Amino acid sequence: MIVVMDLRATEEQVKAVDKRLEELGFKTHLIRGVERLVIGAIGDRKQILNSGIEIMPGVEKLVPIMKPFKLVSRDVKLEDTVIRVRDFDIGAKEITVIAGPCAVESREQLMETAKLVARAGAKAIRGGTYKPRTSPYSFQGMEEDGLQLLAEAGRETGLATITEVIDEKSLGLAVNYVDIIQIGARNMQNFQLLRAAGRIRKPVVLKRGLSATMEEWLMAAEYIMSEGNYNVILCERGIRTFENYTRNTLDLSAVPLIKQLSHLPVIVDPSHATGEWRLVPPLSKGAVAVGADGLLVEVHPDPVTALCDGPQSLTPENFRVLMEELGPVANSVGRDI
Numbered sequence: 001m002i003v004v005m006d007l008r009a010t011e012e013q014v015k016a017v018d019k020r021l022e023e024l025g026f027k028t029h030l031i032r033g034v035e036r037l038v039i040g041a042i043g044d045r046k047q048i049l050n051s052g053i054e055i056m057p058g059v060e061k062l063v064p065i066m067k068p069f070k071l072v073s074r075d076v077k078l079e080d081t082v083i084r085v086r087d088f089d090i091g092a093k094e095i096t097v098i099a100g101p102c103a104v105e106s107r108e109q110l111m112e113t114a115k116l117v118a119r120a121g122a123k124a125i126r127g128g129t130y131k132p133r134t135s136p137y138s139f140q141g142m143e144e145d146g147l148q149l150l151a152e153a154g155r156e157t158g159l160a161t162i163t164e165v166i167d168e169k170s171l172g173l174a175v176n177y178v179d180i181i182q183i184g185a186r187n188m189q190n191f192q193l194l195r196a197a198g199r200i201r202k203p204v205v206l207k208r209g210l211s212a213t214m215e216e217w218l219m220a221a222e223y224i225m226s227e228g229n230y231n232v233i234l235c236e237r238g239i240r241t242f243e244n245y246t247r248n249t250l251d252l253s254a255v256p257l258i259k260q261l262s263h264l265p266v267i268v269d270p271s272h273a274t275g276e277w278r279l280v281p282p283l284s285k286g287a288v289a290v291g292a293d294g295l296l297v298e299v300h301p302d303p304v305t306a307l308c309d310g311p312q313s314l315t316p317e318n319f320r321v322l323m324e325e326l327g328p329v330a331n332s333v334g335r336d337i
């Protein structure tokens with residue numbers, strides 16, 4: 001249920017309604033739009049009907065939310081959510097490009113990449129330090145040493161930092177080092193991890209699961225938001241299909257569709273979607289053209305020797321060219337980069 005507060009409702013009136021909802025057993029979320037404030041009330045809808053909430057001072061109306069996802073839904077918030085990170089916004093007019101290696105491998109590798117992607121116009125450096133690998137024998141990541149390097153790269157370049165967490169332990173560590181937390185495709189339905197990410201206040205990039213429907217993906221975001229962290233960014237990274245020329249199939253329709261259903265920012269990862277660096281530039285442009293708020297692109301100073309995902313990584317020079325080419329595409333859809 002959403003309790004829509006009157007435009008002129010005072011803070012005291014909001015507090016009184018919030019308190020009454022809690023007494024009735026609802027978990028409440030105050031959602032401030034540009035125009036007005038609504039209170040998302042999660043609980044047994046029947047409890048609200050004869051509760052007197054509707055006639056409390058400051059209440060305009062009660063609106064039931066029919067969709068299974070509530071806080072994520074456009075029904076609770078008409079305007080796009082904009083998430084502030086360091087000195088930039090995700091979900092505003094400017095497209096946010098996050099770039100960097102699949103995995104942090106060494107100080108030299110990370111610093112070189114960070115400097116070059118910063119110069120090309122990236123806003124954040126990515127780098128996996130806990131890698132969820134298909135094989136237990138593959139490189140699993142530098143763990144906390146890698147987190148320290150990411151923090152150092154962020155300090156040196158002014159870039160924001162993002163890394164993937166795979167469990168509550170790595171989340172607990174990463175949150176001390178990076179600006180943005182990533183939950184990967186393989187953990188999209190790790191509900192304990194989602195809840196834990198809901199208890200932090202840093203932005204969370206939630207990747208779409210390998211075979212997740214839009215609704216499952218939005219419900220995963222709902223888990224995070226239901227714990228009070230409203231800073232969720234959805235990332236389309238390709239889904240499993242019968243096609244095997246590409247690693248996955250990039251579902252670009254997810255971008256405009258999710259934007260209809262939800263107020264959250266949506267970014268696209270063309271690297272994991274295709275597994276092939278030559279396909280990254282055209283699909284990056286396609287993603288921006290269909291309304292993505294940002295891109296997550298793998299860049300490695302020497303893809304041939306990369307410990308992880310070399311074939312899909314752009315060289316810094318190819319990334320620089322891509323950034324230049326993205327400018328006119330962004331402008332054509334009313335965005336900047």
Ligand code: PEP
Nearest residue numbers: 128184185186207237272
């Ligand atoms: C990654 O971004 O390094 C990654 C493992 O991506 P995904 O979870 O989308 O496979």
Ligand code: MN
Nearest residue numbers: 102298308309
């Ligand atoms: Mn990767």
